[in-house]
Amino acid sequence: MKILGLTGSIGMGKSTTARMFAEAGVPVHDSDEAVHRLYSGALAPLVEAAFPGTMKQGSVDRIELAKRVLGKPEALKKLESIVHPLVRADADAFLARHRVAGAALVVLDIPLLFETGGRGRVDKVVVVTADAAIQRQRVLERPGMTEEKFEAILAKQVPDAEKRRQADYIIDTGQGMESARRAVSAIVAELGGENSA
Known part of the structure; x- marks a missing residue:
């Protein structure tokens, strides 16, 4: 079973690309979705213990939690030390299930793949990218997003150029949906074996 890591900076179209892999029949583990799910389960009491009242x-x-950690490196580090191991365990369980099921290819959608040293967990890496102006426009259209928040998020992400340099595959979502879908199909055909049937 090949494990493909999918990553990209904020606003680059990673979630849309992950859906394209799923539509192509590839099992996808979405780290953000896992966090959402765990925030209503195993993580809730752990986060509450560390950040009372959240x-x-x-x-x-999430809104209350964001107030406690955004722009506070120590608090953020503390939160990540709680969240990352559980998300990793969730991903490991996903991999084990699909290995038993005989999947030829799976995708781990990891927003901070390079930032968290996740390169060694995957066989190949797809980086989703777009022009900086497109990225900015997409992110600033999100509810509750400000220039300041956007800059703070960018500051803790590995720069897009560096991600692209380390990628095995690059999908430019600024070229439109059809172009991205063709790129996904080509990757699945190359790596997927029976997944691509």
């Missing part, structure tokens, strides 16, 4: 009705209140 749990509402048994789930982590």
Whole structure:
């Protein structure tokens, strides 16, 4: 079973690209989705213990949590030390299930793949990219996003040029959906074996 790591900076179209892999029949583990799910499960009491008052009705209140960690490197590090091991365990369980099921190719959608040293967990890396102006426009259209927040997020991500330099495959989502879909199909055909049937 080949493990393909999918990553890209904020606003580059990674989630849309992950859906294209899923539509092509490739099992996808979405780290962001896992965090959402775990925030309503195993992570909620752990986060509440570290950041009292962030749990509402048994789930982590993401807005309250963001107020506690954004722009506070120590708090963010503390949160990541709680979250990352559980997300990693969730991904490992996903890999084990699909290995048993005989999948030829799976995708681990890891937003901070390079930042968290995740390169060694995957066989190949796809980096999703777009022109900086397109990226900025997409991100600033998100509800609650500000220039300041965007810059803070960018500052802790490996620069796009460096990600592209380390990539095995690059998908430029600025070229439109059809172009991205063709790139996904080509990668699945190359790596997928029976997945690509």
